[in-house]
Amino acid sequence: MKILIIEDEQALSKSIATYLAAENYTCEVAADCKTALDRIETFEYDCILLDISLPDGNGLQVLQALKRDHKTEGVIIISARDSIDDRIKGLQLGADDYLTKPFHLSELSARIAAVIRRRRFSGSNTLEVGGLVLDTQARTVKVNDQTVDLTRKEYDLLLYLVTNRNRVISKHAIAEHLSGDGEGLFDNYDFIYAHMKNLKKKLLQAGWQDQIKAVYGMGYKMDVP
Amino acid sequence: MKLLNKTVQYYFLLSVVLLLVAVPVFYFVLQRIVIANVDARLIATKTQLIPRLQVMENKQPLLDNDITLEKSGRPGAKDSLYTSDKGTYRLLTSYLVINQETYRLQIKSSLANHQALITSIIILQVLLLSLLLAGLLLINRSLARQVWKPFYNTLRKLRAYKVDQVEPLQLPHSKVNEFEELNTAVEQLAERSRKSYVAQKEFAENASHEMRTPLAIFQGKLELLMQTTPLTEEQATLITDMASASQRMARLNKGLILLTRIQNGQFPETEEVSIKKMTLHLLEQYQQQMQQKELILEQHWEEDLHISANPTLIEVLLSNLLVNAIRHNLKGGQIIVKLSAGVLTVQNTGQLYALNANRLFQRFSKNSADTESMGLGLEIVKKICDLYQFEISYAYEHPLHTFHVIMKR
16 A cells, blocks of 8 residues: 655655555655646555645645545645644545644554544455454444454554554554544543553454563553564 | 812812912002002091191191091100001091190091901902912812723723733823834733733743643553563552552543643533532432542532523533532541532531632642642642632631632622
8 A cells, every 4th residue: 555755854865764654554655746746646555644834835735635636545644834724625635534743653654544443444444454344434343253342442452452463552653543633631541551451352252362562661462463 | 189189189289279379468568569559548538638727827627537636735746657556547646846835636538448448458369369279179179080091991901900811911002102112012011922922822832732741651661560470579669659640640631631621711612500519419429439438428419500501611610619628538537518508518528627718719729738730730720710700718627628609799
């Protein structure tokens, strides 16, 4: 799957590309509007990451060009600007998501996965990973054809781990992801431990072989061959 | 004391002194003049009488009741002029020798008429002076009010002026040079401070925004570092510490940007917000954190309060208060949320001493050793309260820390 990163800050685009490469995404980088416009005219992408403030203009013009050409790429805006106006403007112009800097790469990865799922696999919404079958539409999980009854938070946590599988996810990223728009006001990691414990217990009971490991108190990792 | 009253006061003092001194002096001088006048007339009468008395044959001709002529044993005394005991007569006593006999001649003249005249004149004078004084005061007052009007206008405008206003300070023109100069100087001063304020604000905002990209890079690289293998526990600890620091930095940055935005008035959209509904929603959201600390939540909803405000800001206001109450609470502590008579009250148990109320709402004034607390939350709360003219106060009554937000009077 191909992803275009439109971002003028090389250090950032490189990080994103490196992180996503491990998930079998092919990443291309455009550092300005002109290159970006050339690229989207010539190639097809599954998802575009778009920074709004670019050296040669506003990133929104890329969005307008996509819309004009009736392209169906999923677009996630990544911006340092986080006012509601900016968000609304971006989303109205047809972006699928809006992520404010600084963000966790694991969060970005989860959002990309969600956008691609919505865009591409409108027919099937099932994810099969390491003996787990996730229905992203119905938000259910099955182990050995047996549905595991998870709470909303537990499901979110599992999906987050699955989309970032084989990678260490920091507890900060998990806390922020789970608290959603709550801005991570608490940073209380106890509640992550509680959710994680419950999730593991439920999956184990359903006969799943535990593949989620804590990594030196830094975060968690789901190892899937 | 007002400048106006100050000048009037001096006028008044001068006038009173003038009245007190001038009236007796005038009275005295007037009396002297009258007496001198009467005396002159008495002497003139005497000089007229003497030749006629010299040739007089029988004793009592020409004399009316103001003039008496009696034989006197004592000759040769000098003429004397004096005022009779009661002050109603002026008497001239003179000794004459007529036909080898000594006579005492007494001529008297009434002073009563003159006294009445003097009194009338003095009354008139006092009246005139008082009228003059009153008129002077009145004219001075109205004139001063007129003259000082631009000054008071400037003062009023200056008092209402805030440096974070978008509009520059505009003072009315005055025809009086001094005021015009004052206005120009004040306008320039206000403009300078406004410009430096705006520049500072812009700097804070730009710096906060510019900081986000490097922060994103930093956070990204840290996450990549986490993926490297092999990773020792030592490295993992270092990475975790860095990640925590970057997390705090990101939150701090968010808080600062929010503050600048509130100050810039960048939340113009308002809608009807139900305080009760929003608080209940937030409490549900924080249920987990409350459970973790085994907090007991008490709620008293005597009414619902609907206010017209920006929902995002109200949510920030409420969540900051609630999060504080949860975060700084003790394990197994208590939270009381109350809404009545337009006042929202959030109470919580916590440290067993009062917080410094003076510094509580100031930037970066941390009251606890909690590293998760940035010291921005309550300043944001205060700024939102200022924006909507809510009144917030803090009190400690053992063992409860109480925040009152008066939202509606």
